[in-house]
Each structure stands twice: as C-alpha cells, then as structure tokens.
Amino acid sequence: MLTTILSSFWRNLRRHRLDAILTVAGLSLGIATFLTLGLVARYEYRFNAWIPGAQSVYRIDEIYDLPGLPRLEVAGSTFAIEPYLRQEVPQIGASVRIDPHSVSFRHGETTGTETLDYVDPTFFDVLRLPLIRGKAEQALQEPDGIVLSDTLARKYFGRTDIIGARLTIQNDRHKQDYVVSGVLAPQPANTTQPIDAMTRLPGAALSDPAFSQWGAGSGSIYIRIDNPDDAATVRNALDEVEHRHVTMGRNDADRTDALRALHFTIVPLLETHFYDAHILGDDTATDRRVIDSLFIVGVLALVAAAINYVNLATARALLRAREVAMRKVLGAPKGMLVAQFLGEATMLALGAGIAGLALTELAAPVVNALGGWQVSIDYAFLLPVLLAVVLAIGLGAGAYPAFVLASFRPAIVLASMKIPSGGRMGARVRAALVGVQFAFAVGLAICTLVVDMQARHLRTADRGFGRDGLVEITTPLDPSPDGRQRILRDALRSVPGVTAVTMANSAPGHVRIIDEPAWRPGTIGQRSNAGFIAVGPDFFRTLDIVPLAGRVFDDAHGDDDTKAAELSGHGTIIIDTVAMRIFGWSSPREAVGQTLVYRADSNQRAITATIAGVVAPVRFQSMRDAQGPQIFRYYREPMPYGRSIVRFAHSDPKIIMARLAEKWRTIFPEIAFSAQTVDDALAQYYRPDQQRGQLFTLGAAVALAVACLGLYGLAAFNTERRMHEVGIRKTLGATSGQVMRLMLAHFLRPVMLANLVAWPVAWACMQSWLAGFESRVTLSPLYFLGVTACALVLCGVTVFSRTIALARAEPARALRTG
Template sequence: MLITILRNIVRQARRQPLYLALNVIGLGLGMAVCLVLTLQVRYEYSFNASIPDAANVLRLDAHHMNPGNAPQENADVPFIAFPFLHTDFPQILATTRYETADYQLRAGDRRVTADTAMVDPSFFDVITLKLERGNARTALTRPDAIVLSANTAQALFGTTDVLGRIITTDHEGHRVSQTVTAILARPSGPVTIRPDALTPIPAYEMEKPQFTRWGSSAGDIFIRVHNAVDRGVISQNLTRFVIDHASGDANDDNSEGVHPERHFGLSLVSLRETHFHDLQVIGGDEATDRSVVNILELIGVLALLLAVFNAVNLATARAGLRAREVAIRKTLGATRMVLFVQFVGEAIVNTAVGGALALALCEVALPFTAALTGTTLHMDYGFTLPFLFGVVLLTGLACGLYPALILSSYQPAHVLAATRMPSGGRSAARLRNGLVIIQFAFAVAFAICTLVVNRQANFMQTLDLGFVREGVLISSGDMANDAGKQRALIEALRHTPGVVSTCLSELTPNIDNRHRFDVTPVGSHSGDIHVLGDTIVGDYATTYRPRLLAGRWFDSSHGEDDSPGDDAFYKAPGKTWNVVLNRTALSRLGFVRPESAVGALLKSGSVTLRVIGVTKDMLFISAREDVSPQITFYSTAPQSYPHASVRFSGASENIMRTRLKLAWDQVFPDAPYGFETVQERMSTFYITEQRRGWLFSIASGIAVTIACLGLYGLASFIALRRTHEVGIRKALGATSQKVLTLMLRDFLRPVLVACVLAAVPAWLVAQSWLSGFHQRIAVSWLDFAIVVSVTIAIAALTVLGQTLRLARAEPACALRAE
C-alpha cells in the first residue's frame, strides 16, 4: 500500500505540480506558524518552572483601597509585617525579605553595576535557586557574604571559580569589603527572579522608615508553605493579621489607622503565577497578559486549520480529475476501503512533506522570533519532534478524510458513462466557498486586530506626556541622602557644557514614588483624597517644562515655597506650605476650573497646604495605569530617593552622557552611574505591545498568504472547469471585459462575505484588549476599511492571472478544449 501511495503522489506531482506545491507550501506555513507560536506559548507558561516547588513559594502583595483612587495592588509591601508572619502562621516553613538596589561591585580594576537583592539568610530555604558553586545553607549566613550570578562573576573575574575572593561593594555611599560565598547557576528556564547578586540586608538599610512603617513599600516578602491547603488557611486569615498588627491611632504615622482593613489588605501570589499576575500589579511592566498568550496559541491552531481548509478545498476541487482513476480501479476489483486508505495515506504523506518544510521554517524563524519578542526561545527537539509528529498525523487525517470519502464513493458505471468529469454539484461548490469564507474571515479579523495593536503601540510611544521629553537625560543611579552632596551635584551638572538646566526630583519617568498621603480641602465635607507626592529642587520648570494651567510655579524668593523633606514634613504642625497640583488632583478634590484651585487650602494631618499652581498631568507611568492625583513640593532639604534630570542643547546624547559622567564622578565617584533619555526609560511601557504588534503582523501576513494560496489553487481549477461556459458566452456576444467582471465577481464574492463576517468579532476583540489601557486609541472604521480594501486587492491580484487567461480565450479554442 505504501508503494502505491508513493507512486500515486509522484504521478500527481508530475501531472499537476502546481497543486502539490500549493498544498505542501500551505501546510508547511500553517504548521510552522503553529509550531513557532506553540514554542512561544510554552516559554511564557514555563516561567519559574525551573525553581523547585515554585508553586508553594508565595509572595505577599499589598492592596491599597484609598479614597479618590482606584484600588491598587503592589508587590512592594511594608517590611514591618515580616517578624509577625512566623508568629501568626505556623503553616509557614520559611520567610525572606527581598529588596533590590543597584550595587557597584569592584574586583581589582574591574567594576560592574549589579542589580543586587538584599535578602535574609533564609533566602535559599524559601527560593531554592540552583548554585553552580557553594553551599546554599551557609552562603548567606555571614554578614559580609555576597552571592554572585555566573554572569557577574565572569564579568568581574573572568571565571566562576571565585569562592572566597574579596570584592568591594558600594551602595548609597556605604563602601564595604565582601566575600564571595557562592555562585548562582544560570537558570535552565525563564524566571522572574534573576538577581546579579545576593547579599544579607545591611544594618543601615534596616534603619530606614520602610522597615518600621505600615504605610511604606519596602520590597518583596516571600514565604514557603507545604501545599495549597496551607496557602488557603493563611489567605483566609490575612485580614485578621492586618487588623491585629497594622491598627493604631489615627495620627500614628507608623500604623494604618483605626480600621486598617478598610483601605489596606494583603494577598498571596504563587511564584508560578507572578509572570501573568503582575500585569495588574503596580510596576509589573515585564509581566505578560495571559489572554494574549492564549490568543497566540489560538492563532497557531487557526493557522493550521487554514492550511487544512486549504488542502481540503484543493482536494475536493480536483476530485473530479481522479474520478476515472477511481472508476477503473474499482472495476479491476479495488474496494472502497482500500481506496479510502490510499487517499488518506496520500494526504498524510503530503502533510509529512509539509511538516519537514515547517521544521526547516521553524529553525529559521525561531531566532528571529526570539529577538522580536525579547525572549530566549530555542528549538527543544525533545518537545518539538513528538509535537510535530502528532500535528502531522492529525493534520493529515483532517486533510484526507473528507476528500477520501468523496473520491472512494464514486460509482464506476456513472463515471465511465458520463462525458464530463463529476464536479460534486452545488453542495461541493458551497463547501468550497464556505471554506474560503472561513479562511478569509479569520485572516481579515486577525489583520484588523493586528492593525489596532500596532496603532496602540505607536500611540503609547508618541503619547503627549504633559512635558517636553526631547533633550532630557535622567540619572538611573542612587545618591546619598546628603543635602550637601545633592546641592554639589546640581552645581556640577549645571556647569557642565551643554546643560541648559538641572533639577532633582523623587518622581521621574518609570519611577514608582513611595511618598503617598491623604489630603482634604479646608472647609470641605468630602472625605480624604489619597495623593502621590513629589519633591523637587532646582530648575524643574525649565528642565521638564510642565504645562501650567493656572497660577505660578515655585520661586525661591517665596519662603513658604520651600517645604521640609519627607521625614520632617509632619514634624511642623501648624505650618503652611505651598504646593502645585496636577489636573487629576484638581478634579478629585472637587475644583471645577484650574483657576478656582489657586489659593485654596488643603489639610494633611496637622499641616496646611496652599495651592499656588495647577499643571497638566505629567505621564511618568504606563498607559495601562490610571493617573494618580499628585501634589508637588519644593524643598532644599535632603531627599530620600532623588534622581537628577538635565536638559541639554548643542551636543549629542552620547557626548552629553560622557560629560555628565565626569560631573557625577566629582560628587559620587563610587556610586552607580547612568543617564537615560525619557524614551529609554519609558520604552518598557510600550515595547511589549510593539513586539507583539510585529509578531501579529507577520502571523497575519502568513494567514492571508495561506488563504490566497487556497484561493489561487481553487481559481485555477474552477477556471479549467468553466472554460466551456466562457466559450459559449463569448460565442453569444459577451466581451472579454464582461467575462472578466463576471469571473472576478464570482471569485471575490466569498472574500467580501468573509470581510463582513469578520467585522463584529474583530471589533469585540479589539475593544476588549484596549479596555486594559487607561490611555488608549479608539477603534476606527478606517481600521476596517484599510484591511478590507487591502485584502480584496490582494485576493483580486491572486486570481487575476487565471481570470484574464480565461476571459481572453478565443471561443473556438475554449469550445474545442471541452
């Protein structure tokens, strides 16, 4: 049987090479898309799977339900909760705090800026990251210990065999010598926890307010439990935990007030869930939308179905050409079952050839896809080959079953007695048109959604941020909480050639400020509004050029413009300080117009704030996040977490970075350094959508290509069948133009129906996806018009050659051909 199948395939390839090429290419493209997207989806779902027992490693998340703001979830929690967890929950096996910061690491003349996690000695009891060298039980027990990643060790020493070596670390001006006690192995799969270094939490870090205040956001807390039952018990009692430990006096800054459960809560998230879950968490810009990943897999399956429909359509269209072969073989004694198995076998072999093509295409496309999506995709043959074998088998069966049923059902007497080959009648024509409609409906809907994704990504990239982003560089390094050094840095930057202005601020693009507090208008009966605070010093107005809607900006000649720093703010009761609001704060506080807010008084505890100006919202956040009501202070006091910003002119970005480094090193020679543009800092907000749009564009193009391959093959066979009809029409006076119009109308009618059917689902999917953004585009009818016009044009060009050849045929030749 196998030899018969192979012999028939070779014969068909010689007689109708176009059919075989279209069939194999269509199947190869469909299976390649399915395979690549399956590998991408598998990668996204495998985050943290390489960490042993990751499902029972839980992160404690904080929930803030503050007045005037939408509920927010934050992975950064107050570390004051840490010592109470073991006491209240015996189900917990181990706990650790996890706070990241930039450390400057030195070994000899080599220096590396490392994303360093400050953790508890119990870290490896909670998160069992694999070690290349060292002992996990003792790696973090000594206060001067430091664990390096393999890449960091390689960068510092050129080798990973460095246990016991001494390096110098610098963090916020604290320079100490530390001993390398272990080396982290390179992760075997994608992980969300990938520090460059691990070190015990320094004593000076524990003296900071975020370790003693419930209202602070310090870092992550991870716990390990036995199983899901223990997780459920802890989750059910977290509200009681907050009430027991976070309650306090209304004026107590270290607590969450009298009823903390009303505006503060805690929840647990498994380490296996964080990659998807963090999309709804503040600062979770590297997270992935689970629904989009599922859509990718759906697209892979649908691309494969398109190829199947394509193969079925081509097989049923040419079934009549093999009718006499079937009739003769049945006359010679072949049973229907034998013929059925033969035709299904031919379909499976053709599919296997397409599978080989798909594997080759996948090898070529996978590195490109990895670069496009920013992932580390690779060809895992242990998964790929069995998966591809199953796909080939199922696809071959799907492609061959219906055509085999049709072909094996032909009756020899009817076929041999007929002067024309059987065409299947209207039911077969309807089936072919239906398959074309399904193919193009999916392709058109997908193309519309792809266009919306690309437009949203472009919108996010060019969004009006409320300030002038061009010509601004922002520091990424930490600086000491020292007013003298901060003022010295401003002066050093200000006198750098090319610098127009400079300032310090706690809030910069892509920085989550932790300074939040409640305010209420004086004389108002409304409740408190929870606002975001920013403290600035220097020439902020010239550096960022915020758009003032009413009032004035800060002026050093006004004494009340200079307020105390964060820590001293509430130590000055009865004082009045001048502030500037953003537009969102204006509306949340109940002011109708910007002018009406100027001069208004606000209360925050025992402190009075006077509004001197209102600015347009400055968007330092992702388009997915809601804009917070914001109050800006001016203060010459030392800031806790300042970043330097400069506006420059007359020099390139690279030249300015070099000049700014020299100025930075004058004041902070050992602190981590880096200056980035606004676009670079905010690229994480839109790069995912941008990459996704590129990936969708490629997949959409392939989907249209597969549909057009089917349409082209179908048009070639239909044109062959309608040659006699065209000859009669032209003999009766029809012109070539009329025949051309008639043929194009018949070929494009299913495509037009597909475009109509695709409109509603495409609109629903696009609207659902856009609802996840607070700053978003509107779905326009132009999106539909553009895609439909391009699709119809491509479909017309696809069948134009066949149609022209048929329309130009001489009547005598056409009638003789039949």
C-alpha cells in the first residue's frame, strides 16, 4: 500500500507540477504564519514564568479615586504600607521594596548611566532570580554589596567572575564604591521588571518622605504568598492596614480624603504583563487582545491555507476522474482509494510543513525586529505542533477531495467526453471556499490599515507643543548647593545651534506630575484634583507653547515664583483648557485673572493663585488614555527632579548631542551624560502599536497571497474545463473581450460577496480596539473601499494572467481541445 501511495504521489506530482507548487506554496505560507505567530503568543504568555516560584509572587498596586478624575491604578505603591504588612498580615511570607534610580557607573575608563535598584535584603526571599556568581543568601548582606546583571558585568569588567571587584557609583552628588557580591544569570527579555543592578536600601533613605508619606509614588513592592488561597485575604487586608495607619495632611479632613481616595490591590506576577497595559506605570506591557488577535490571525492563515488546499485538491481530483474510474473497473475498493488519496495529501502536507518550518526560521529574526521581541526557535515545542498540523491538514483537509475522488461512478466518467465538473454543488462549494479565504484576507487587510493609521496618528498628533528640535537631558536629582544646575542651564544656552533651554519636573516621555487638590475660593467642598507640573524659566518658549489667553511666566512678575508664593500665600499659575472647564470657566479669556486655591508643597499652607494664562492641553505621555487637568507652577531657581530641555535649530541632532555632551562634562565630569531627542522619548508610546501593525500587515499579505494562489489554481482548472464552452461562444460571435469579462465576473463574484462578511466584522473589531484610545482616528469608509478596490485589482490581475490565453484562443483550437 505504501509503495502504491508513493508511486502515485510522485507520478501526479510530475504530471501536475503547477498544482503541486501552488498547493505547497500556499500551505507552507499558512503553516509558517501559524508557527511564527504561535511562537509570539507563547513568548508573551510566558512573561516572568522563568522566575522560580513566580506563581507565589504578587505586586502591590495603588488605586486612586480622586474627585474630578477617572479611577487610576498605578503599577507600584507607596513604601509607607510595607512595614505594617510584615507585622500585621501573617499570610505574607516575605516582602521587598524596589526603589529604582538612574545613576552613573564607573570602572576604570568605562562610564555609563544605568538603573540601580535599592532593595531590601529580603529580595531573594521574594524574587528568586538565579545567580551565576555569588550566593543569594549573602549577596545583599553588606551595605556596600552590589549585584549586577551578566550584561553589566561584561560591559564594565569584560567578564562575569568578578566577585569582590569594585565599582564606583555616582548618585546625584553622592559618590560611593561598591563591592560586587553577585552576578545574575541572563534574564529573558520577557521579564516585567528586569534587574540591571541592585544594592541594599541605605538606612538614611528610610527616613526620606518617599518611604513614609502615604500616597507618595515610591517604587514597587513585591510580596510572597505561599498559599494561593490566602491571596483574597491579603487583598482585603491591605485597605484595613491603610485605615489603621494612614496619615496624610495636617487635619482630619485630609485624612478622610486620603482614606476615600487611596486604595491598594495585589496583582500576580504572572499576570502583570497583560494587566499593566490597562493601568499607569508600564508602557512596555501588552494588551492581551492584541496578542490573542495575532494568534487568531495565525490560526486563520492556517485555515485559509487548508481551504486553499481543499479547493486545489478538489479541482485536481476532477482531473484524475478517469484514472479513478479505470482503477475501480479493475477492482480497486473505495476504502483503498480513500487511503491512497489521504496518504498523498499527508505527504504533500509534510513537504509543505518542512518548507513552513524553514520559513519560520527565516521569519523569526524579522518578527523580532518588528515587534521588539526575542522569540527563539524552540524545536521541542515546534516539532510536535508541526506534526499535529501536518496530520490535521493531511487527514482533515484532504478528506473532502479524497471522498470526492473515491465516489466517482466509472461508467458515467468513462462515457463522458468532458472533464467532470463536480456538479453545480461542487462549483458552489469551491466558490464559497474562495469567498471564505477572501473574507478573511480583506477583513484582516482593513484591520491592518486602521492599525497603521492609528499608529501614524499617535506619532504625528498634536501634543500641544513643538516636537521638532527638542532634546531632553537627565539632570541630577537635587538642586546643587553650588549652583551647578544654573551654571549648566547657562552653559547649554551657549552651545552653537541651541536656541532655548529650560527645566521642568516633567518632560515628553518622562512624566512626574503631582496630583493635588485645587478649588475655587469659597468652594472647598468642591475640590478637584489636578496634575501640577513644575516649570523653569523659558519653559513655554522652549517648547513652543503659545497661550490661548493671558501670558506665560516671567521674572518681571514677582508672584510668578512658587517659592515666593509659598511664603506670601499668593501666587500665579497657568492652567490648561481641561482644568478651565473642570473649574467652571467657559473660555480662556474668562479664566484669565480668576483665582484657584491649592496647598504648598513645603508647608501645606493654602495658596491663592491668580491664573495668568491658559494653554491647550500638553501631552507628555501616552495618548491612549484621557488626560486630566494640568496646572503649571513656576520655579525661578533650579528644582528637584528637574529635567533639562533644549531646543536647537539648523543642526544635525547627532552634532548637537556631541556638543551638549562636551559641555556637560565640563560641569558634571563625575556623572555620565544621558540625553535623547523628544521623538525618541515619545516613541515608547506609539512604537508597540506600530510594530504590531507591521506584523498584521505581514499576516494580511500572507492571507492575500494564499487566496490569490487558490484563485490562480481554480482559474487554471476552469481554463481546461471550459475550453469547449469558449470555443462555442467564439464560434457564435463572442469577442475575446466578452469572454474575458465573463471569466472575470465568474471569479470576482465570490470576492465581492466576501466583502459583505468582511466589512461588518472588521468594523466591529476596529470600533472595539479604537475605543481604547482617547485620541483616535475616525473609522472612515475609505479604508474599507480602498482595501476592497486593491483586493479586486489583485484578483483581476491573477485571473487575467491565467485566462487571457483562453479568451484569445481560436474557436477551432478551443473546440478540438475541449
């Protein structure tokens, strides 16, 4: 039996080479798409799964229910709650605080800016990251011990066997030598919170307000809950702990507001990657729906390829009708014929599977580059999946054509002078299968176009400030007592090509907005929270922000300076139009000159602030979520948590960066220069959608290619089957153009009908997806019409290329051939 299958397979492969090439090409594309996107989905769903004991680790998140603002959850928590958790919630096995800082590293001549995490010595009791050098129980015992990732170990020392080596770290004005006490094993890219370097929290830091002030954005707290059944108990206990210990503000009213506004929850570490896509704090997280959609695209691409195979195999089966009839006359039973054709189908699917695996190998680096992943080819996972796919296609998709072939009646087939057509029902089945293929391809292409347009919109949308020619520089955290921040600001202005310099505590892509209550005088019971942004001299000019009404800050108005306002109780602010509407003014002109009241940072004294100007909303962060009201406060002198922002003109950004770095080294020689353009800083907000849109584009291209391959194969079959019909039509006077239009109408009809299915499905999917963006494109009918027009042109070219010879054939030759 096996010999019969092999010989028959090889004979028909040589006789119908075009059909075999089209079938293998379509199947291999579908299999490669399915395997590649399956690897992507597996990569995303396995975030943090490599960490030993990850199923017992949870992160504590803060939730804010602030008046006038939507409910906000933050991927992180105030450290104030952590000491009480260890004392009062016995279900927690261990906890650790992680406080990240951007610092300068130096070893010999090698310097750089890295992220150093200050952690509790209990870190390895919670997050059991493996070490390749050192011991976890000893790595964080000494105050000057530091644990490095293998990447940083190689960067600064060139090797990983560096236990006991020394490294100098500059954190603002504090310089300290650390001793390497451990080197972490390589951390996979699918890690929510990778560790570059960590050391013990210094004792002095524990007295910092960030560690004791409720509601302060501190960092991350991770806890270990050994019994999964205790997770709900711990979640309920968090608010109880807060109610017993919260202290915020100077009076009972402030404490009541804090208890009403501030809440806590826990998130399993294994769920943070998808969970964080819907909260504030992790812009690298992924919406689960996007990954599920990518996997569904892979599955549908495989289904489309299988449908393509069924269509082509059925058409090829009709060409083998006389062979089957003769074998039945000679005594071949139906079961043997079915087994033979299923065997041939499985062998063809196996060849396509091998080709698909090779294409997956080639596609993986491209997909990694497009999506920012590090997907690897895992044969232990891929080979069983591939075997299952091959068997499913061979036995499943091959079943219909096998039974069609085996069901032919020898007498009818041998008595006929024409190639069997499979009847009207067979023609309808093939047309329906073509329609299904194109419905999927057109729907996916529409979705891809919308995703691309939305990513372009996020990249180019007006953010309320001029983005071209802006550079951000990470500046030391605290104002220098020797005035080096002021010296830096003046020095940067002198750089050739620089037109303006300012400083602010928030900048594009780096947001540190402080949410505080504000209210109109006499309406303290109607307070609304607003985001306060601290800005320095020339902020609005540097960012090219023009007020809609009023003026911007300047040193000529003494009340503009917030430090002076905190002493006198009277100051000046600038608000955006969102705040204008929330506080009850209908136009910028009406708001200018009005007053708002807020509390000072330094002494909580109430400050009555006059509104000097109103500006359009300034978007420093993602445009996915709605933005609350913003209030700008002016600081004449250098400020803590400031970032320098430089505007340049008529210069290459790389040249400007080099000049800025050179000037930086003259003022902060001990701190590594760290800067980026604003476009690069903002890219984190739109690049994931852009990259995934490119993957959808590849999926749509594969779907259309597979559909066109099937259409081409069917056109080839119909060309042979309808030769006699065309000869008669041309004998009766039909022109080549009329024949061509007839053929095109026959093939394009199921494609047109496919749009009736694709359009509403694509519209519903994109409406749901776009609803997740506060700023989004309009779902225009032009997207649907444009994709449909392109699909029809592509189909027309495909059919035309195969049937033009038939339309031009001479009647006599067509009749002889038919």
